[in-house]
Amino acid sequence: NQDDAELFAKNAEAYYNLGNYDAAIKEMDKVVSLDPQNSDHYVNRALAYKGLENYDAAIKEMDKAISLEPRNSDYYYDRALAYNDSIGDYLTSDSFEKQSKKVKNRFQRSIEDLTKTIYLDPQNASAYQLRAHLYRFMGKEFQAIQDFIEVISLDPENEDASHWLTTMLNVQEQSDSMTAFIEDNISTKNLTGKERLIEVDITRTVTEVLGTLS
Numbered sequence: 001n002q003d004d005a006e007l008f009a010k011n012a013e014a015y016y017n018l019g020n021y022d023a024a025i026k027e028m029d030k031v032v033s034l035d036p037q038n039s040d041h042y043v044n045r046a047l048a049y050k051g052l053e054n055y056d057a058a059i060k061e062m063d064k065a066i067s068l069e070p071r072n073s074d075y076y077y078d079r080a081l082a083y084n085d086s087i088g089d090y091l092t093s094d095s096f097e098k099q100s101k102k103v104k105n106r107f108q109r110s111i112e113d114l115t116k117t118i119y120l121d122p123q124n125a126s127a128y129q130l131r132a133h134l135y136r137f138m139g140k141e142f143q144a145i146q147d148f149i150e151v152i153s154l155d156p157e158n159e160d161a162s163h164w165l166t167t168m169l170n171v172q173e174q175s176d177s178m179t180a181f182i183e184d185n186i187s188t189k190n191l192t193g194k195e196r197l198i199e200v201d202i203t204r205t206v207t208e209v210l211g212t213l214s
Contacts (some may be wrong), residue, residue, distance in 0.1 A: 005034040012044065023050035039068040043078060055086035063094065073120035077127055080113035096138045107134055125154040129161055141168060 010026035028045040035041060046061035064081035069075060090103045092137045099107075114131040117124055132147035145168050151161035 001034070005031050008034070009041070009044070012048070016044075016048055019051070021048045024048040024051075028141065037068060039065040039072070039075070042068075043075065046078065046082065050082060050085065051113065053085075055082050057087070058082040059086070071120060073124065076120070078129045080110045080127070080130065083107075083110035083113065084134070093145070101153060105116040110134060123154060125151050125158065128154070129158070132161070132164070136164065136168070139186040144168065 008030040009026045012024045012031065015021070015024035015027060025045060025048045028041060028048060032045065033040050042061045042065040046058040046065070049055070049061060059079060059082045062075060062082060064078065066072070066075045083089040087103055087106050087110075090100055092099060092103075094122075096104070096107075111131055111134055112136075114127045115211050117127040118131070121127070128147045128150040132144045132151065135141075135144035135147060145165060148161045148165040148168070152165065155161070
């Protein structure tokens with residue numbers, strides 16, 4: 001019954017907080033058997049699997065949670081994190097093009113979930129930021145820069161996004177195609193519903209451009 005499910009859930013939480021993830025999973029198994037339509041239970045079990053670094057199992061748990069609540073943006077973000085964490089098991093020091101098919105697939109699945117997260121929650125700066133880094137590693141500089149711009153528009157104090165945006169623009173600033181991208185996406189972009197940048201002189205330094213985003 002519901003009382004038993006709540007008791008097992010509390011036990012699971014206690015075990016999880018102690019770092020005893022196996023015991024937490026066993027308790028969550030009992031919870032799910034009693035209350036299988038509650039998506040939060042699958043999310044909690046996914047967290048325990050992540051604690052064991054069993055990312056494939058965590059992803060399956062998030063699949064179940066999403067099937068119950070397909071418009072919950074947090075669930076897509078959590079599954080993207082699980083995909084992203086799992087990449088470390090297979091990633092090599094080679095460029096993205098030389099990674100295995102498994103790694104490339106997980107990058108793509110993570111990006112798909114982050115894109116869904118952003119669709120459901122356009123104010124999620126963390127989703128833009130993680131997607132930007134994935135794009136950056138994949139060599140998709142334009143997409144990465146665009147996402148870093150979105151991060152700064154939502155979180156002007158984000159040092160990581162400012163650093164990478166500055167770095168990437170400095171590397172690319174001599175490119176005609178990048179100049180066009182800057183003009184289209186920085187000088188005229190309505191970033192947060194307010195025109196933070198109406199006219200930007202492209203000859204100004206990137207630091208000055210970033211300063212206008214504060």
